[in-house]
Amino acid sequence: MKLHELGMLAGMSFRNLGRHRVKTVITVIAVAVSVTLYIFMDGWLLGMTLESERNIVAYETGAAKIQTQAYFDKKDDLPMYESFGNWEPLARVLEDAGYDSAPRFEFTGTLHAANGSAPVLCTGVDVTRERRLLRYPDYLDSGRFPAAGAYEIALGMLTADKLGLAVPRRMDAEKFDRFIETIAPDPSDAARIRGLYEARDPANGKKRPFSGDGDTPRKPLVYLKADAEQSDIEYIWDRMGSAGLLDVRIFTTIDIKALPERIDASRFTEDILPRFSSGDRGLLETVYEADPVLGDYFLVETGTDTAEKALALLLASDYTGAVRHVNQLIPATVTGVVNSPNPKNNANTVYMPLDALQDSAGLQLGGAVTELIIRRNDANDASLPGEFESPEAIRSVFEESSVPLPDDLVVKGWQDYVKDYLSASASDRISTRVMIFMLFLLSFLGISNTMLMAILERTKEIGMLRALGMTDSQVLFVYALEASFIGMIGGFVGVVLGCLINIPMVTIGIDYSAMTEALSGDIGYRVAAFFRSAWNVPVIIGTFFAATLVSGVMAVLPARRALRMPVTESLRFE
Template sequence: MIKTALRNLFRHKRRTVLTFSILSVGIIYYIVLQGMLDGFEFESIRNFIQLESGHLKITAQDFNPETFEGKIANYPELEKKLREFTFVKGIAPRLKIIGTLDNSIDDYPVIIIGIDPEKDKMVFQLNKYLTEDRLTHEGIWIGTVIADKFKVKEGDYLYLTFKGKEGSIVSQEFEVQGIIDCPSFINNNLLVYAPLSTINEIGGFKGEISEISVLTDNFQKSFLYKEKLSRNFEELKISTWQEEGKDFLSISQAKKTAQYVIIFFIILIGIIGTTNTLLIAVFERIREIGTLKAIGMTDKEILRLFVTEGVLIGIAGSVIGVAVGALLNAYFVKYGTNWSVLLPKDMNWGYRVSGIIKSSWNLTSILVSLFLGPISTLIASYIPARRAKKLTPAECLRWV
């Protein structure tokens, strides 16, 4: 049966190739797109943890993430207690304040982050994206978009203005010591890093901090570690990186929906293409079907023949689609795609990625693709096969 089906397919090479090519293109698109989206997600999560959240974030229960009101007062004591947990690998205290940056000509609203540079390195990897990894008492690090706005470079000076603890306005000149160019919109566009000790001193914050970021031994156990810490620090609010990044992680959910839409269209392409090819084949070979029936081929065998032809088209489409898709994906995994033109640094589109983004391997999409072709064409070939089955030998032979 398979031999006959194969022979029939080879008799109409052009039509067969065209049908499974459509299917293959759909599958290639699916594999490559999945790899890219997975690459975006993987890099985005890694960058979010390394540049914005750490594995866990500890704040006061009354901390307001919009105004940064509600601070932690007893940090040294908390740090000591946190170090007793063996899974805690890094602790970074940060003080967040809303302020402005100016050069006496223009001003720009920013979020000032007071950091302890040495402790911060234990949790965050900002230094990887800094032009110069130096932060002295009167120095600041600014994002690349902010630097472009003020047209400043390392060694230039800018004023930082904010309200101190008691409400009085503080304004001081700082030296730009490093410029951050990283895959995080907020870091490039909004944040200014200054030494925690300086901000504390000039703002009169008396050692208060806004949050403690924690690096653990395993980022996948963040919820478990959160529970452990929550039991010991009931007066504090502890959140995982997943909770901190829920906004951009919701994009992944949308991605899954898009994935189903793509699968649906591939099935649709397979069904329409195969149905069309086999329906034409039925009409073209109607006299041949009559002869086959006249020499004793049963209705079931006719049905099976056409279904087999359909499934073979599906297998060919899937195999070629997966092979080409995997090859293309391998290229994107190794060399990545440069998205700089499409993703400007001053545009926030959720994912924490920029420049060249490497794709990932998505084994599920490859496995799904292998079965997608044959299954869709199996469904599609049933209608023309049933039509061929219903015809009587006399009808077939009278067909002009």
């Protein structure tokens, strides 16, 4: 078709929109709603994903970690015996290259407090380095971060609430009275604390200050007032500390690599030796000898290179007898409660100074750490780690320095530690987009239905156009272009509405803190309070063009159906 013909046909298609205003408006609204919803949901999912990933890096893992390969292979088990020492030279090399690094030691335990106990994930941290690299130490609901060298801990908000180690936000009246008696025996202190709370009657939802004089609502719950200032919270916290409510103990097990003193004969000959080559079997038989009376194998050589090699062989074969377990009870005081934007920090987590764990009263570490976390010192928390924070870039730093990375150590990126989360997040995005796409498709089926009705109503008109000399391709082009105009208008309106809705969602977001609290912080994303959207420009542009294109395609089938009718029958069609 020539250019002037295209212009004439396009004008005819555009005028048809005004001839059938009701159908046009209804279809435009359907397309606009679908486009708006798709843009909103895509930006919402992208925003939650990006925010979660940023929170993982900024509050949890850093950009990368250095660990032993053996530890990384068993990282879900937290094998503290696969730790490494002499990390300071590595940290100096990284610092010279523009990287911050922080040593850590992770272990599990049970936290015992006056009001109960809970399993916890404990992390020994270098207080100064940790604060420089990660952001969670700045998010304390109350108290302060532990001091270096002290048996002090910072505890996640959820566990602190469960064990009564946080300033209570809510409790029943009877517990509240006991709480006041414990932390404020002085009447003036008790009156000040009571004034910070209010009782709510579950029967009618009314609020009133908690007077403690017996004039309380029926079965009340006592809540900390919304206007309580941080200084008031710190005052209650200090009173709790003075009353000894923040003293806790951590029960854990120290894993120590050591050759077992005795191995059962059948275990040694039938299970252990067959795992190794003849040379390695000879080495083990040098370190262990069979007792002629008991028959079992006893350790006869210690402190030598041969004994160290034998220990390495047993550990490599995952022989559990090469790890000794020593129970340890660590006394500590809770000095702060962590309430960060990452719910992982707020769960069953404990942070304590790494140097306090070194001696016999701690974990007997002897300078060992399980990981060295890394981040560029000029990194922006709003951005995910880039090329310069990749494992390859960090490895190249050591290759170019005078301090090479030991052979048993590896550098892994942050994604390697949250693969399960990333997989679940990707699956969630796909399933949600499929559902939105189905809604998107339904709207275009509506376009097809609208065009079918419009074409059936204009069958006589189509016959007249064909009788006047218009070819089938020209008629098909007119109606496909008409539907494309509808899709274009609806797509434009949908894009505008989607962007207008997305603006406050990006800048402000929605506060989901009540829901995350009700679900104990586990909502599937590493976001604790505000959910914000993100701008996905390719999707916004692509959705507009998709609405235009698909609308035109949807009109082809009904138009072709009408064109199969002979011209004479079309002119007689009623």
